[in-house]
Structure formats: structure tokens, C-alpha cells
Amino acid sequence: MTIGIGLLGLGTVGAGVASILASPEGRHPLVAALRLQRVAVRDLNRSRPTSPPAELLTTDPEAVVDDPGVDIVVEVMGGLEPARTLILRAIAAGKPVVTANKAVIARHGEEIAAAAAAQGVYVLIEAAVGGGIPIIEPLKQSLGSNRIQRVSGIINGTTNYILSRMAAEGAAYADVLADAQRLGYAEADPAADVQGGDAADKIAILTRLAYGGTVPRGAIPTEGIDQLEARDVAYAARLGFVVKLLAVAQLMEAEGEHASSDHPLLDVRVHPTLVPSTHPLAGVNGVNNAILVEGDPVGQVMFYGPGAGAGPTASAVVADILNIAGIRQATGGSGGSLDPLLAAGSWRTCSLVEGSLTTHRNYVRLRTRDEAGVIGKIGTCFGEAGVSIQSIVQFAAQDQDGGDADAEIVVITHEVLEANFRRALARIEALPEVESVAACLRTL
The missing domain is CATH 3.40.50.720 (NAD(P)-binding Rossmann-like Domain)
Known part of the structure; x- marks a missing residue:
């Protein structure tokens, strides 16, 4: 036939x-x-x-x-x-x-x-x-007996190429993007890739397959790498992390009207993330993609390979x-x-969790005056908001047009409720010694 x-x-x-x-x-x-x-x-x-x-x-x-x-x-x-x-x-x-x-x-x-x-x-x-990575059919069939707890991955080759080059060479985002465009890894208009839209499209699809219900594409919080500075990539490396653009769909502990297996509550998002250098996704470089699926009873399974072409x-x-x-x-x-x-049609209703109710680890870079007691005041602001600090490090401020900052303080928090974290940042921004919150990234 x-x-x-x-x-x-x-x-x-x-x-x-x-x-x-x-x-x-x-x-x-x-x-x-x-x-x-x-x-x-x-x-x-x-x-x-x-x-x-x-x-x-x-x-x-x-x-x-x-x-x-x-x-x-x-x-x-x-x-x-x-x-x-x-x-x-x-x-x-x-x-x-x-x-x-x-x-x-x-x-x-x-x-x-x-x-x-x-x-x-x-x-x-x-x-x-x-x-070329087989992920759709495995989610529909091979992993169908699992309760999927989390799907996370590097699912945009253009941004992964740019971040890999920034980490390896200390190069600026704009310079690497221009190279990627010359090499054909990035489009003349790279917005869909570098602003995270392409990854958000893909995680919306994976969410539907993993959890059996559609989530509204436009409601997925999405942040790209177009505002990322080379110094944050460098600081991350000094602290034992690499920066990757991750797309994540995670099952939340549901309460109230969502406390039903027929109505799972999900945290779905796309953003640059500090990934520990020992994590399976940390070694995924260049234009390659990888998707890590965590489920019960399978545990962790990673799918890796060329993501485009x-x-x-x-x-x-x-x-x-x-x-x-x-x-x-x-x-x-x-x-x-x-x-x-x-x-593989939908078989239940899914909802997105309110962002302030999610919990994450965070990386924050603050530009401050180099004065005695600044770190203590910052720590107090975090503590009063219920934010536990994993590490706090001070670096000499790098040259930057405008501003009077002469120190940069990098904080990595333990896992914390987003509402508490934002409340702490508001208090820190109000300190006279703090010029700005220069960067704020999620951390695995």
C-alpha cells in the first residue's frame, strides 16, 4: 500500500x-x-x-x-x-x-x-x-503510568547557545547574539527565542501532555535572557552555578477547591535560572536541548539531544x-x-497557581554603597520578611554608566514563598545605602 x-x-x-x-x-x-x-x-x-x-x-x-x-x-x-x-x-x-x-x-x-x-x-x-528528541510520545505512552511531579528543561537551542558562550568566554549578551545570527543559530528577529516565547509555547504543550489538561498559553509567566548581564553569569560560576533558560511545569500541593486529582494546580513558567553545576541540566551546552521528567514511580528521566535543525x-x-x-x-x-x-486528548482540568503562592530559591544582585553595616541591614530586611539566606557575598562594583554604587552584594536565598521574597526586596530597595536591585534570578 x-x-x-x-x-x-x-x-x-x-x-x-x-x-x-x-x-x-x-x-x-x-x-x-x-x-x-x-x-x-x-x-x-x-x-x-x-x-x-x-x-x-x-x-x-x-x-x-x-x-x-x-x-x-x-x-x-x-x-x-x-x-x-x-x-x-x-x-x-x-x-x-x-x-x-x-x-x-x-x-x-x-x-x-x-x-x-x-x-x-x-x-x-x-x-x-x-x-529530534523523542519526548511527546514518551510523555503520552511510556510514562503514562506515572504521577508526573515536574517537567523542566532547556528547550530553546538559540538561548542555550548564547548562554553557553557567555559562560565559557565571559562575552556580553549582545556580542554573542550577533555571532549566533551570523552562524544561523538565531533569527534576524530573535525575539521569540531570547524573550522566552518559544520556550513558553513548548512548555505549554508538555504541560498538557504531562498533566492531562490545557493551561492558557498567555498566562504563563515568561522571562527571557535579553536583559541578562555577563556579570551575573560570571558571579553564578564563582558560586558554583551555571545560568540556563529553563521552562518548568510543576505539580503544586493543592488546597481548597483545587484539592482534587481531577483538578491539579500547576506552577508553569519560563525564566533564566541558576542551575547547580552538579545538576543533570548544567552540562547541556550549545544548541542542544534536554528535558528532565520527574515522576512517581519512575524517578528522574532525562531526554537529551539536538533541539532543532x-x-x-x-x-x-x-x-x-x-x-x-x-x-x-x-x-x-x-x-x-x-x-x-x-x-492523547485532555482528560482533566488544570489550573495555574497564583504567582505569589509559589516557592523558589533566588539569586539577587544589589548595587550598594560600600559602608559598614550594609550587609547586616540587608540581612535584617530578608529576615523580617521570613526569607532565609543561603549565602551572601560582596564584590567590588564593576564599572557601570551612572549611579554611585561602589559595591555589589549577591544573595542566594533558601526556598521561600514568592510573596515574602517580594516583600523583602521592597524593603531592601528602600534602604538609602542600596542604589538598585540590579538582577533577580531563580535558582534550582
């Missing part, structure tokens, strides 16, 4: 998919049953190193979806529209979909999953998170195609009934 593939997009990932389908030798035998039927591109005349035959190309993506010879629609064009509309159009036509589009799934995943369930077709999304992402896309193709062959093309683990 030959299975026709309709490809929406022939950029980096789309070209990678087309290359795999064109060279089935040495791969799983089912790859040979996949035939590229139609391909949607933006520009027919664009020069491409390799390309499917010209007669397969069209600038009309709806023609790809509607082609009767297309059995599976593969969406790798990116963006919210027309990708969302085309995915829904394919579902309405009874065609399964494979997509690498984390933005669409993070924002419209519930709508798409409901449409797919109603129509009895699959929408598979392995390539949407982690590039033509090869890794195309590998995940074709793996999803093979999943669907295998089902079609096993059922003689009818598709059969949906496997609930493979389809």
Missing part, C-alpha cells in the same frame, strides 16, 4: 522531510511506502539545493490538503495562520496531520484535538518540542508519519478506532 504525503512548507524542516522520503534505503521498510504527492511552497522560482520534482510544487496550500492522492498532511510551514486553518481543513476532510508547529499547538491545541477526535483522525506533534526535526516528523502509516497498513487503510494514548 502506497501512502500519499502532502507537505505544507519546503523550508529547512520540509526539505529535510522530503530528503528522507526520497531516500528510503537503509531506513524502516515502511518509509518506502511513503510517496510525496504534493508540496506547497511560497515561491515556485526560489533556488533550492534539492527539491522535489517541479510538477509536485504549488503555491496553493489548500490544493495540497484537498488533493485526493494525499493521505497524510504534514504541516511544517510555521506561524499561526494559515497553518491553523489548513490543519483544521485537513481534519475536516478526514486526513491525519503531522505538524512541527509549536505556536499553533500551544494556542489552539485544544480546538485541534477536539476536531480530530470528532473526525476520528490523528494529529501528531513529536517535532513541535525538542527537535533540518535533520533532527525532520526525523521526528517522519517518525510521526510512520506511526500513522503503520496504523493505516494494519487496518487496510481504514484507520480503525483511535488509540487513546496516541491521540
Whole structure:
């Protein structure tokens, strides 16, 4: 049985998919049953190193979806529209979909999953998170017997490359970003990566899979690395930490109306984080990604590998195609009934915890006058607010335009209620000896 593939997009990932389908030798035998039927591109005349035959190309993506010879629609064009509309159009036509589009799934995943369930077709999304790292299917199936307590990870290769370079070379953020853009690791407009939006899309997807319910993408607290200073990376290293942009989804101890296994309360967030140098995520460098899953009874499991690029992402896309193709062959093309683990719809309601009720360890850098008693006053402010200090270190102030500070005091707290921590910071900022709270980061 030959299975026709309709490809929406022939950029980096789309070209990678087309290359795999064109060279089935040495791969799983089912790859040979996949035939590229139609391909949607933006520009027919664009020069491409390799390309499917010209007669397969069209600038009309709806023609790809509607082609009767297309059995599976593969969406790798990116963006919210027309990708969302085309995915829904394919579902309405009874065609399964494979997509690498984390933005669409993070924002419209519930709508798409409901449409797919109603129509009895699959929408598979392995390539949407982690590039070539298999994390979607393990969360849906292999770890399905676990109570997931926490999912945390480095899931944006651009920011990890920048932070790795800053740590290794002591380089400034802006300089490393410019290099990353020249090397093709960062887009000309890097906002989605460096401001944390890409990682927030991905953790929204992982949260839904790990905890069985959707959380609103726009409500996820998100902080990127674009305001990070090289001195904080350097201070972190001197204190035994590395700085990583982490995306985290964590199960909270629920109370009151949320004290039900059918309504878990979650802390979901994206921010730069000081990671102890002995932690499994600390050694993940360059453009690599890693996701650490903590569950009961499995314990800790880490998934590591290349998080982007033509090869890794195309590998995940074709793996999803093979999943669907295998089902079609096993059922003689009818598709059969949906496997609930493979389809993985929501099965309970999740809520995000109020930020002030979360607990974290924190790193704070204060610019102060170098006067006797300053550290004592800062410690008193923390203590009166119920914040326990793990360490407090004073450094000579580095040159900085403006301000009269001649010392920098770095504090790392023990785990503390966020409301108490913010109350302490407000008191510290009011001290006449303190010029500014120059940096405030989370710490594992």
C-alpha cells in the first residue's frame, strides 16, 4: 500500500522531510511506502539545493490538503495562520496531520484535538518540542503510568547557545547574539527565542501532555535572557552555578477547591535560572536541548539531544508519519478506532497557581554603597520578611554608566514563598545605602 504525503512548507524542516522520503534505503521498510504527492511552497522560482520534482510544487496550500492522492498532511510551514486553518481543513476532510508547529499547538491545541477526535483522525506533534528528541510520545505512552511531579528543561537551542558562550568566554549578551545570527543559530528577529516565547509555547504543550489538561498559553509567566548581564553569569560560576533558560511545569500541593486529582494546580513558567553545576541540566551546552521528567514511580528521566535543525526535526516528523502509516497498513487503510494514548486528548482540568503562592530559591544582585553595616541591614530586611539566606557575598562594583554604587552584594536565598521574597526586596530597595536591585534570578 502506497501512502500519499502532502507537505505544507519546503523550508529547512520540509526539505529535510522530503530528503528522507526520497531516500528510503537503509531506513524502516515502511518509509518506502511513503510517496510525496504534493508540496506547497511560497515561491515556485526560489533556488533550492534539492527539491522535489517541479510538477509536485504549488503555491496553493489548500490544493495540497484537498488533493485526493494525499493521505497524510504534514504541516511544517510555521506561524499561526494559515497553518491553523489548513490543519483544521485537513481534519475536516478526514486526513491525519503531522505538524512541527509549536505556536499553533500551544494556542489552539485544544480546538485541534477536539476536531480530530470528532473526525476520528490523528494529529501528531513529536517535532513541535525538542527537535529530534523523542519526548511527546514518551510523555503520552511510556510514562503514562506515572504521577508526573515536574517537567523542566532547556528547550530553546538559540538561548542555550548564547548562554553557553557567555559562560565559557565571559562575552556580553549582545556580542554573542550577533555571532549566533551570523552562524544561523538565531533569527534576524530573535525575539521569540531570547524573550522566552518559544520556550513558553513548548512548555505549554508538555504541560498538557504531562498533566492531562490545557493551561492558557498567555498566562504563563515568561522571562527571557535579553536583559541578562555577563556579570551575573560570571558571579553564578564563582558560586558554583551555571545560568540556563529553563521552562518548568510543576505539580503544586493543592488546597481548597483545587484539592482534587481531577483538578491539579500547576506552577508553569519560563525564566533564566541558576542551575547547580552538579545538576543533570548544567552540562547541556550549545544548541542542544534536554528535558528532565520527574515522576512517581519512575524517578528522574532525562531526554537529551539536538533541539532543532533540518535533520533532527525532520526525523521526528517522519517518525510521526510512520506511526500513522503503520496504523493505516494494519487496518487496510481504514484507520480503525483511535488509540487513546496516541491521540492523547485532555482528560482533566488544570489550573495555574497564583504567582505569589509559589516557592523558589533566588539569586539577587544589589548595587550598594560600600559602608559598614550594609550587609547586616540587608540581612535584617530578608529576615523580617521570613526569607532565609543561603549565602551572601560582596564584590567590588564593576564599572557601570551612572549611579554611585561602589559595591555589589549577591544573595542566594533558601526556598521561600514568592510573596515574602517580594516583600523583602521592597524593603531592601528602600534602604538609602542600596542604589538598585540590579538582577533577580531563580535558582534550582
